[in-house]
Amino acid sequence: VSTTSPVPVPAPAAAPPTTAVAVELTAVIVAVHDNRPWVLMVDRDGRPALPSGPFDPVGDRTLDRAMRRWGTDLTGLSLGFVEQLYTFGDIGRDPVAAASGARVLSIAYLAFVAAGAAEPSAASGARWMDVYELLPWEDRRDGEAAGFGELMVSAIRAWSGADAAGDNGDERPSRLDRAEQCWSLGGAPWDPVRSLERYELLFEAGLVAEAAASGAAMPATSAATGVAAALDHRRILASALGRVRGKLTYRPVVFELLPDTFTLLQLQHVVEALAGVTLHKQNFRRLVEGAGLVEGTGRRAEGLTGRPAELFRFRRGVLRERPAPGMNLPGRR
Amino acid sequence: VSTTSPVPVPAPAAAPPTTAVAVELTAVIVAVHDNRPWVLMVDRDGRPALPSGPFDPVGDRTLDRAMRRWGTDLTGLSLGFVEQLYTFGDIGRDPVAAASGARVLSIAYLAFVAAGAAEPSAASGARWMDVYELLPWEDRRDGEAAGFGELMVSAIRAWSGADAAGDNGDERPSRLDRAEQCWSLGGAPWDPVRSLERYELLFEAGLVAEAAASGAAMPATSAATGVAAALDHRRILASALGRVRGKLTYRPVVFELLPDTFTLLQLQHVVEALAGVTLHKQNFRRLVEGAGLVEGTGRRAEGLTGRPAELFRFRRGVLRERPAPGMNLPGRR
């Protein structure tokens, strides 16, 4: 079955590629205040859009560095955690560019800004926007169907039934299966991480405004389906949100969003804001302390009300002890 | 802190980017036979290389579809699971191209081919190569330091000490910390998922041949550090391996690598081959059955030796029951 070394025949693929396309960086810059996740958005033809910048093939030695430099310029803030997300390249994703024959590739990056940092420089035209204004169904902190409702569920049911009848063989999971898995319509628990799948399902079902080619029927804003963004930027945001939520569970990234010291309730609120679900308070405390993720400073917070809480800090030592330290979200597995 | 809608000022970033760079797709096509993971490689100037193909901005409507089409042509096999990995764009990654002023961006994809599928078409010049021939330290199935040895450990220790002395502030984790985490030098258990970090550490420490700019001192092949590949393809492979290992734990992707029915031992061997660690047999069986990942067909395997095992198949129903069904690797967390 195997040859240990490949034969020394030049493969056809080895010829240097010559395809030219436009490449840009797109940033999903996230912060958390006031129990809400915020994302930095600019305006693009009247719609909110993720900030994008050109990729400079001469000046930028690595993509990561390009992202860091440009993101810092844009926000005037120092970016904590920075990670490449995904490269988006569908032909229809930028209709304007497509019309002129250009193909736009966006390398999306995810970055965190610590709470308490300054505002973005006004010159950039960038503003913080509530993530759940764009993806309202992803926030389940106040009840299952908060802002989503049975309406949407039945719409999805009706739509997913449409091909269950057609029975596409049993290769790919049916739309019904996908809908059930995404929205926990069957017995399965809600999985915060699947935000991208949920957005894609809504898109396919024609329930988000972006799905209507060239601004047809749907309103750009609805309480249930949120505010439409430019191009495929809501898709990118949904993918970022899923990544953040997944990452939370096995890497201590939350601390990049918090000040150096914080109370356990603050920490819990940040996790809840990102995960879009509420957590059991006592268990959360036990978990993070028991896992050695945090350590108490002797000091206490300037209490607003109630018993003053101890201030904690991230305990770097965990990294040496556990390979995958993070916050457990309920119902994973 | 927040304005609900962004101000309607055209952001500087909204101007269409015009940067032109060469974009190619690079495939990490993986199969498992004989208790080993195999990757499809071609020859490139005498070194093994991952197959790469140009991205066609006109013909390919989506990146995923481009990958599928081209990968199928290349291998003559049908690709099961296909997933975008990462986009690599370091300026130094293709010295030949760089010399001529071109910047090459590779969008790397991971794809699986089921066992028992046919050989790749000979015309492509592609051959299967043992993944652990390229990344020998990633295979820990026969003992901790199999093929790696205390030598490498101390080399890394020496190197990582080099900046511990310099003490770069305590922003980024020190090299010593990184080395300890990657190789479980401290108390931490070995984490199969960190293959990319390990490769990058070896690269930085100058312990892999690719690190020597323009073929200086290091031999292209060594028992401990493996066979050097073209460009940054070993880095891409390491990143793919980490992704596969991670994915195993929360999504039932193994089954894409197996025939429709299989024995539990076969399943275990595939998981072990990919994870590079051995698993406890009884617990593995209990886990996989208890989680509802598989279901027995009544039939038994044509036993070679020993008691014949029952044949199992993947149980699609899990997807409806659990959000994140997968194989637990030891020592995660």
Place this chain on the structure above:
DNA sequence: ACGAGTTATAGTCAGAGTGATGATAAGTCG
């Protein structure tokens, strides 16, 4: 000063999941 309200923090308990080990079943091969 005191009690109501609010938040922090410790403790307890049942059930699920995990790692390790032993015992038994069912084939093949000499």
Place this chain on the structure above:
DNA sequence: CGACTTATCATCACTCTGACTATAACTCGT
């Protein structure tokens, strides 16, 4: 028929998880 090999079942201690209860410490209004 016995040695060998692999499959499969059962058990046990231990940790982790989810839910609940009780107590501590502070602010504020009266």
